[in-house]
Amino acid sequence: MKLTPPTPEEYAPYYGAYVGPATARGDVLAALPKQIDELNAALGKLTDEQARFKFGPAEWSIKEVVGHMNDVERIFSYRLLCISRNDKTPLPGFEQTIMCVKPASTNIRSVSCLQSLNTCAAQTFSPSKT
Numbered sequence: 001m002k003l004t005p006p007t008p009e010e011y012a013p014y015y016g017a018y019v020g021p022a023t024a025r026g027d028v029l030a031a032l033p034k035q036i037d038e039l040n041a042a043l044g045k046l047t048d049e050q051a052r053f054k055f056g057p058a059e060w061s062i063k064e065v066v067g068h069m070n071d072v073e074r075i076f077s078y079r080l081l082c083i084s085r086n087d088k089t090p091l092p093g094f095e096q097t098i099m100c101v102k103p104a105s106t107n108i109r110s111v112s113c114l115q116s117l118n119t120c121a122a123q124t125f126s127p128s129k130t
Contacts, residue, residue: 002027002029003027003028003029005019005023005028006019032121032124033121033122036117036118036121036122039066039114039117040114040118043062043066043114044114046062048063050062051063051066051113063113066113066114066117067113068096069117070113070116070117070120072096073117073120073121073124074120075094076124077120077123077124079091080124
């Protein structure tokens, strides 16, 4: 199954920064699992100290970014489930700044944070293979 890229009328302008690069990868369904492999290759060998490094107090560490990706993966996975089941219930939004005040990843090891993303993403992608 190949997805047709959405038109700008099908998503909020904010998401254009995400839709454009995703569309440029070609087959999005094939690209999604590959992104996890790319993340593992890029981040899997970082020490916890490296993953926690910040350039400044207002900046995010790599670990916080991965933690945010975990949160967002779960939110969009739920949305995908609702859409795939033709659920007409309005989908809730989320305020990312609230979720980033104290990310869930703060007190866990970086490797665990990446493993959590791997697990969540694998669960998200599995329905697309059937």
